[in-house]
Amino acid sequence: MRYSEMDIAALSKLLQNKEVTAKELAADALKAIAETDGQFGAYLTVAEEEAYKQAEIADKMLADGTAGALTGIPFAMKDNICTKGIRTTCASKMLENWLPVYDACVTEQLKKAGAVMLGKTNMDEFAMGSSSENSALQLTRNPAAPDYVPGGSSGGSAAAVAANECAFAIGSDTGGSIRQPASFCGVVGMKPTYGTVSRYGLVAYASSFDQIGPLTKTVADNAKVLEAISCHDRRDSTSLPEFDTNYSALIGKDLSGMRIGLPKEYFGEGINADVAALVQNAAKALEGAGAKIEECSLPAVSYALPAYYVLCCAEASSNLARFDGIRYGYRAEGAEDLDRLYRKTRTEGFGREVRRRILLGNYVLSAGYYDAYYKKAQQARTLLIRAFRELFSQYDMLLAPVAPTPAYKIGEKSSDPMEMALGDICTVPVNLGGLPAISVPCGTVAQDGANLPVGFQLIGPAFSEAKLYQAAAAYEECGV
Amino acid sequence: MQLDAKTLDTLAWLSRLDIPEDETEALSGSIAEMLTFFQQLSALDTEGVEPTAHIAPLENVLREDEPFSPRLDRDLLLSGTQSEDGLITLPKVIG
Numbered sequence: 001m002r003y004s005e006m007d008i009a010a011l012s013k014l015l016q017n018k019e020v021t022a023k024e025l026a027a028d029a030l031k032a033i034a035e036t037d038g039q040f041g042a043y044l045t046v047a048e049e050e051a052y053k054q055a056e057i058a059d060k061m062l063a064d065g066t067a068g069a070l071t072g073i074p075f076a077m078k079d080n081i082c083t084k085g086i087r088t089t090c091a092s093k094m095l096e097n098w099l100p101v102y103d104a105c106v107t108e109q110l111k112k113a114g115a116v117m118l119g120k121t122n123m124d125e126f127a128m129g130s131s132s133e134n135s136a137l138q139l140t141r142n143p144a145a146p147d148y149v150p151g152g153s154s155g156g157s158a159a160a161v162a163a164n165e166c167a168f169a170i171g172s173d174t175g176g177s178i179r180q181p182a183s184f185c186g187v188v189g190m191k192p193t194y195g196t197v198s199r200y201g202l203v204a205y206a207s208s209f210d211q212i213g214p215l216t217k218t219v220a221d222n223a224k225v226l227e228a229i230s231c232h233d234r235r236d237s238t239s240l241p242e243f244d245t246n247y248s249a250l251i252g253k254d255l256s257g258m259r260i261g262l263p264k265e266y267f268g269e270g271i272n273a274d275v276a277a278l279v280q281n282a283a284k285a286l287e288g289a290g291a292k293i294e295e296c297s298l299p300a301v302s303y304a305l306p307a308y309y310v311l312c313c314a315e316a317s318s319n320l321a322r323f324d325g326i327r328y329g330y331r332a333e334g335a336e337d338l339d340r341l342y343r344k345t346r347t348e349g350f351g352r353e354v355r356r357r358i359l360l361g362n363y364v365l366s367a368g369y370y371d372a373y374y375k376k377a378q379q380a381r382t383l384l385i386r387a388f389r390e391l392f393s394q395y396d397m398l399l400a401p402v403a404p405t406p407a408y409k410i411g412e413k414s415s416d417p418m419e420m421a422l423g424d425i426c427t428v429p430v431n432l433g434g435l436p437a438i439s440v441p442c443g444t445v446a447q448d449g450a451n452l453p454v455g456f457q458l459i460g461p462a463f464s465e466a467k468l469y470q471a472a473a474a475y476e477e478c479g480v
Numbered sequence: 481m482q483l484d485a486k487t488l489d490t491l492a493w494l495s496r497l498d499i500p501e502d503e504t505e506a507l508s509g510s511i512a513e514m515l516t517f518f519q520q521l522s523a524l525d526t527e528g529v530e531p532t533a534h535i536a537p538l539e540n541v542l543r544e545d546e547p548f549s550p551r552l553d554r555d556l557l558l559s560g561t562q563s564e565d566g567l568i569t570l571p572k573v574i575g
Contacts, residue, residue, distance in 0.1 A: 098559075099559065100559075101555035101556055194536060195535075195537075208533065208534050208535060237538075238534070240536065240538070303520060303521055303524055306520045306521050307521060309518065310521070317495065326568060326570060327556075327561070328561060329561060335571060336571065337571055338573055339496075340571075341571055342496040343498050344498070347498040347500070350497075352503065352507075355495075355507075356507060356510060356511065358497065359497065359507070359511060360511055360515075362491055362494040362495045363487075363511070363515065364518070366490075366491075372522070373521070375531050376521045376522070376524070376526060377518075378531030378533060379524075379526035379529040379530070379531050379532075380524055380526065381531070381532040382529050383524070383526070383529060385532060385535075417510055417514075418513050421517075433535065434535030434536070462537075
């Protein structure tokens with residue numbers, strides 16, 4: 001097995017035993033990217049020089065005994081997370097050549113851990129989309145089936161892990177953008193509790209939902225990456241002050257006494273029968289591992305999707321007002337006054353889906369519609385949070401599909417934003433509640449000669465990551 | 481259902497966007513479709529329910545009012561799309 005195919009745990013062992021150097025791992029990973037990324041298009045930027053510099057630092061840490069679990073491990077970063085001096089495009093024409101002057105908190109944390117960044121990954125423009133087809137810069141293909149989308153918006157990150165072009169990747173999840181591409185590409189993706197990973201340096205889309213998290217080959221690896229990136233950060237006003245970050249603590253412990261609810265609404269109309277069957281099988285496997293599985297009900301999910309889209313468009317319209325062609329990014333040519341400069345820059349710089357969400361956001365926030373849409377959606381959010389709280393008084397976690405279908409063909413849904421949005425039905429409730437949820441691969445569905453990966457998600461109350469990893473690892477242990 | 485032209489114009493102005501002519505029809509149709517979808521919420525009884533603006537269990541975040549230098553001011557200024565002598569350039573605003 002070549003290095004690029006190994007998981008973090010295996011690579012870390014080799015590094016600690018001095019069987020390989022961080023520099024050699026970086027070289028191998030960069031070679032893997034050069035060999036296969038022409039086919040998959042996961043990376044927007046490969047930062048070779050920077051990777052070797054960080055590998056050198058990692059080798060020093062390994063030599064002087066300060067190395068940790070991620071020292072020397074090659075990884076990929078979603079391109080909406082700031083990396084000083086390395087372009088951060090958000091897959092938009094607006095920021096195509098933008099060089100951040102500072103590192104995001106997550107970038108700092110990973111540098112501190114000695115991890116080696118290989119480059120920046122493709123995504124839907126400003127994280128708006130579910131297939132990565134909204135990237136203004138590049139098309140990414142699903143490594144499991146190249147005619148299919150990798151999911152989105154962190155499609156490049158999921159594809160890079162699945163294609164063995166990095167040992168792990170960082171993504172962001174506003175309405176499912178880590179979990180859904182993880183499910184489509186067959187990797188593990190965690191959306192952590194809101195406030196546990198700093199958003200400082202994450203280009204904002206919908207601030208009350210955005211959360212950064214890891215995509216990995218295994219559950220144990222995922223916990224290790226989350227341990228490295230989560231911390232309190234005073235530069236993010238929503239960063240939580242105190243919480244336990246020992247996410248690996250329960251991995252390997254048996255599941256007896258664990259109660260897992262299966263909300264029946266997630267298995268109803270619109271859910272592909274093969275997907276539902278695979279997720280039900282996963283539930284059986286967890287039952288075999290000692291958990292108590294029970295059907296339950298969460299009727300509030302029926303209004304999660306409209307509530308989510310009202311709120312995320314509203315927040316996006318406000319957050320993206322900063323792109324005015326003046327302070328950073330693209331500036332349109334030939335505008336005769338300030339107002340024309342704003343309008344021309346934004347019309348030329350933003351793609352169609354981004355402009356559509358800004359327009360929708362301004363509609364629901366405008367006088368006369370605010371109460372009927374925006375406030376109503378905020379109230380729906382409260383009701384959903386209450387419903388989750390009620391369920392978590394009976395269950396340790398919930399088990400559900402990540403997406404109603406496996407990956408679809410490139411171009412199949414890209415012209416119909418409404419149909420694309422309906423695919424987010426299983427993931428957005430978690431973001432409305434600020435909850436942690438992990439997507440775990442549970443098999444494949446055969447379609448037109450392709451074997452399309454499918455994942456299930458485990459959803460827990462705030463700060464239940466260690467338990468989610470425990471259950472996910474137990475499932476992984478049983479094998480599919 | 482389509483959004484009427486006047487509403488689309490107002491939205492475009494609020495958003496500081498132009499609506500390219502070849503996109504008008506598709507855009508107003510798709511916005512109207514989403515707004516219809518949003519109306520599902522009207523069936524929900526929310527009488528007396530507090531709106532949630534933010535999920536973080538933080539009441540307020542106060543820190544000591546100590547001066548610190550973000551170190552970035554000048555770098556940020558110079559990362560503007562067009563700058564001259566450390567200042568950002570703009571089209572003429574006052575006649």
